[in-house]
Amino acid sequence: MIVGTVREIKTHEYRVGLTPESARELVAHGHEVLVESGAGVGIGSSDQDYAAAGAKLLPTAKAVFDAAEMIVKVKEPQPVERAMLHPGQILFTYLHLAPDPEQAKDLIASGATCIAYETVTDRTGALPLLKPMSQVAGRMSIQAGATALEKANGGRGVLLGGVPGVRPGKVAILGGGVVGFNAAQMAAGLSADVTILDRSPEVLERLAMHFEARAKTRFANAANVAECVAEADLVIGAVLVAGAAAPKLVSAAMLKTMQRGAVLVDVAIDQGGCFETSRPTTHAEPTYIVDDVVHYCVANMPGAVARTSTYALNNVTLPHALRIADLGWKDALRRDPHLAAGLNVWDGKITYPAVAEELALPSATLETALA
Template identity: 80%
Template structure:
């Protein structure tokens, strides 16, 4: 199989779909690897590094798309890239289709086989291809929030951990999954006053046992949510429904209960965001104000730490890429139902139920694609 990767086009997105080490594994397995020139510069991997492992470096993304049987990316393709996809070509990347009807429509029209990292599962019911980026994003959310709290960035001028004699910042984390857990680790480590809200009693018990006195847990009902948001200096939106649009937990009216200069960090922005007032931002212009509340809604947060993120991502995406390349996507999915969960678009049809519901489109069972 011919596998290609291209330079990412999103603003300040420095990750890359394949590291030189991953390219080497594919080449050793007997496949041809195409790399757009400069694709790895953001992680410190120049064209020579890819050439040294047997990959072929080509000048343009157009050539990669024209020749490759499978495109391995990080972020969803932009409109120009979507126009280059062809029938039967495999796209393997983060897609986040639920809040993006334009992308969904283009992928359906292309006839491509579109596999979304964020819906591939594992035997425990987890999302292993999403986990490493959720770990990075959760930790970065606290860094970003702490910076946004600084006065010159529009924040309250509050130090996250406080100092002796001055109380630390109050941090409310909405969601106790991978993002929330990692955010809580960072915030608690810096000495913040941390509260984690979740609707799962099992998750709350697990978090309480782990953090003991370093973080508080609360059941996420309307009263507790409203109180925690009103008291917080920093709110982290860390709620995920696999494949579906994020629930809007914080309304605009709730902003009026918060202190001016408090900060919202919406880690769920790829799935539409969990604050009513959220809209996607970029690393070049990461924040905006609504009713005096600072919003940080960067849609590719892990791209700022591209080397760490790329290697963490490739650790989990490469085994599936090898399986698809070695067996073909149909046989790979027939023998791995967890990979089949990643199929979002095939033959012009949506095959992931949560995506179909979010877009108001019919859903074709993914199993139909295999026969």
């Protein structure tokens, strides 16, 4: 198979779909790898590194899109990239379609077969291709929130860890999954006053056993969420419904109960955000203020630590990319029901139920696509 990767063009996105090491693995399996010149510069990998791995360098993204049978990316294709997709081509990347109807419509129109990292599962029902970026984003959410809390950045002027004689900052983390766990690790490591809210008793028990006295846990009912948000210096939105839009846990009215200069970090912004007042931002302009509350809603947080993120992502995506390239997408998905859960668009139709329900666009079942 001819596999291509291109330079990411989303604002301040420096990751790349394939590292030189991943390109070498694909070449060793007998596949041709096409790389847009400069694609790896954000992770410190040169064109020469890719050439040494056996990849062929092409001057433009269009040249790669025109020739490749499968495109491996990181972020959802931007409008100019969606226009370069062609029928029958495989797109393997993060998509996050539920809050993005325009992208969904363009992918439907392209005729491409689109497999989304964020809905691939494992035998436990977890999301292994989302996990490493959730780990990165969870950890980054605390350092981003700590920076936003500085007075010069619009925040309350609170140091999360406090100092002797001065109380630490209060951190409320909504969601105890991978993002929430990693955010709590970082916040607790800074000696902040941490509370994690979740609706699963099993998750709360696991978190309580892990953190012991370093973090508190509370059941995420409406009253507890409202109380913790009102008291917090920093709120981390870490909820996820696989493939679907994130639930709005913090309403616009709740902002009026918050402290002036408090900070909201919405890690769920890729799925529409879990705060009613959230809107996507970029690393160029990461924050904005509503009702004296600072909002940090960068949609590609891990892009800021591109090298770490790219290698962590390739560790989990490469085995699937190899399987698709070796077997073709249909046989690969037939043999691996967990990879099959990643199919989101096929033959001009949405194939992931949560996305189809959210967007009310033409749909087909996975069984039909694999028949």
